[in-house]
Amino acid sequence: MSQPRWTVVVPVKxxxxxxxxxxxxxxxxxxxxxxxALAADTVAAVRACPAVAGVLVVTDDAxxxxxxxxxxxxxxxxxxxxxxxxxxxxxxxVAGGGWxxxxxxxxxxxxxxxxxxALWAAQAAPxxxxxxxxxxxxxxxxLLAAPxxxALDxxxxxxxxxxxxxxxxxxxxxxxxxxxxDVDTAADLAAAARLGLGPRTAALAAAGCPA
Ligand SMILES: Nc1nc2c(ncn2[C@@H]2O[C@H](COP(=O)(O)OP(=O)(O)OP(=O)(O)O)[C@@H](O)[C@H]2O)c(=O)[nH]1
Ligand SMILES: C=C(OP(=O)(O)O)C(=O)O
Numbered sequence: 728m729s730q731p732r733w734t735v736v737v738p739v740k741x742x743x744x745x746x747x748x749x750x751x752x753x754x755x756x757x758x759x760x761x762x763x764a765l766a767a768d769t770v771a772a773v774r775a776c777p778a779v780a781g782v783l784v785v786t787d788d789a790x791x792x793x794x795x796x797x798x799x800x801x802x803x804x805x806x807x808x809x810x811x812x813x814x815x816x817x818x819x820x821v822a823g824g825g826w827x828x829x830x831x832x833x834x835x836x837x838x839x840x841x842x843x844x845a846l847w848a849a850q851a852a853p854x855x856x857x858x859x860x861x862x863x864x865x866x867x868x869x870l871l872a873a874p875x876x877x878a879l880d881x882x883x884x885x886x887x888x889x890x891x892x893x894x895x896x897x898x899x900x901x902x903x904x905x906x907x908x909d910v911d912t913a914a915d916l917a918a919a920a921r922l923g924l925g926p927r928t929a930a931l932a933a934a935g936c937p938a
Contacts, residue, residue, distance in 0.1 A: 732778065732780055732825065732826050733778050733779050733780060733825075733826045733827070733828055733846050733872075734779075734780060734781045734782075734783060734822035734823075734825060734826065734827050734828070735773050735776075735779050735781070735782050735783070735827075735828045735829075735830050736783045736785060736814075736815055736818030736819055736822060736827065736828070736829045736830070736879075737766075737769060737770055737773065737782060737783070737784050737785070737795075737800070737818075737829075737830050737831075737832050738784075738785040738786065738805070738811055738814035738815060738818065738829075738831075738832065739766045739784060739785070739786040739788065739791045739795075739832045740762075740786070740788075740811075741786075741787055741788045742758075742759040742762045742763055742788050742790060742791065743759060745759075745762040745766075746758070746761070746762045746765065746833065746910075746911070748911045748912050749761065749762070749910065749911065749912060749913065749915075749916065751913070752912070752913035752916050753916075753931060753932060753934075753935030754935060755934060755935035756931045756934060756935035759790075760931060761928070761931055763790060763791065763794060763927075764835065764925075764927035764928040764930075764931050765832065765833050765834075765835045765910060765928055766784075766791055766794070766795075766832040766833075767794045767798065767925075767927045768834075768835040768837070768924065768925025768926065768927045768928050769830070769831075769832045769833065769834045769835065769837055769925075770782060770784060770794070770795055770798045770800050770832070771798050771925060771926075771927075772834070772837035772838065772839050772842065772925060773800075773830065773837070773839075773842065774798055774799050774800065775839040776839040776840075776842045776843050776846070777839070777843055778842070778843040778846040778847065779842075779846075781800075781801065781822075782795075782798075782799070782800035782801065783800065783801050783802075783803055783818045783821060783822060784800045784801070784802050784803065784832075785802075785803045785804075785805055785814040785815075785817055785818045786802060786803075786804075786805055786814075787804060787805040787807065803817065803818060803821055805817070811881075811883050811884065812881045812882065812883055812884070815829040815871075815879060815881035815883065816879065816881065819873070819878070819879040819881075824875050824876055825875050826846075826850070826872070826873075826874060826875060827872070827873050827879055828846060828849070828870055828871065828872040828873070829870070829871045829872075829879055829881055829883075830842075830869065830870050831868075831869050831870075831883070831909055833909045833910045833911065834869060834905070834906065834908065834909055834910070835910060835916075835919050835924050835925050835927075835928035836904075836905040836908050836919040836920075836922040836923055836924055836925070837905050837906060837908075837925070838905040838906075841901075841903040841904075841905050841906045842870075842903075842906055844901055844903060845858075845860050845870055845872075845899055845901060845903050845906055846872060848899045848901055849872035849874075849899060850874070852874070852897050852899075853897075854874070855874060855876075855877055856874070856877075856895070856896070856897050857871060857872060857873045857874075857877060857879070857880065857891075857894075857895070857896040857897065858870075858871075858872045858896060858897045858898075858899045859871045859872070859888065859891040859892075859896045859897070859898060859899065860898075860899050860901075860903065860906055860907060861888040861898060861907065862888070862907050862908075862909045863904070863907045863908055863909075863918075865888060866885075866886060866887075866888055866889075867883075867885075867886075867887050867888060867909065868882075868883055868887040868888050868891055869906055869907060869909050870899075870906065871883075871891060871896065872899075880894055880896075882894055904922055905922050905923075908922055916932070920932055
């Protein structure tokens with residue numbers, strides 16, 4: 728097996744504002760608990776990935792920072808109000824000049840082996856080229872990866888898959904359903920549950936009524 732070499736940056740919004748489209752998906756579960764569980768399961772899967780040397784969680788939320796530290800990640804404060812791409816840039820700058828990837832924190836079905844395979848595919852891109860993994864519908868982005876000495880240059884947001892392609896990043900095309908399955912809505916949560924949820928989200932889904 729190759730050495731772990733990637734630093735993965737995982738930004739997480741304040742829980743009170745996070746995952747607004749998912750609000751009410753599990754009616755018996757407080758929304759902040761669900762948002763925290765999604766992020767905690769994502770971070771745990773990243774930590775368990777053999778290709779990953781370190782995880783940087785960029786957040787202004789004290790509960791998220793504490794959960795990140797407990798999971799073995801480093802927590803970094805967000806620049807207030809600066810938004811998602813600034814959080815990715817901040818994490819990438821702290822990571823230094825090595826292999827760095829940005830990952831969204833809403834991947835509760837993520838399997839470490841699928842993340843490892845995607846990072847391996849990113850390493851196999853032509854020299855100096857960034858790679859990205861689109862979400863299941865193909866419009867958004869779940870992972871953006873940059874080789875040493877290349878700026879991450881994140882363009883997350885609506886239509887980010889096309890924006891990353893237009894910025895010169897290579898679409899990584901592997902069959903990684905758990906990586907591509909981001910959770911924005913109740914229907915996405917049900918789809919993630921069919922793949923198999925991480926333990927924190929699974930416990931909440933069992934306690935509240937799944938969508
Ligand atoms: N640190 C940080 N993370 C962010 C910010 N905005 C979004 N994120 C994170 O980026 C990831 C992808 O964002 P979205 O899927 O749009 O999540 P969201 O903004 O929480 O969800 P909605 O309220 O439904 O749009 C999620 O893991 C968010 O927690 C931000 O301003 N700062
Ligand atoms: C921020 C993004 O996530 P979503 O579209 O899931 O909100 C993105 O895909 O760039």
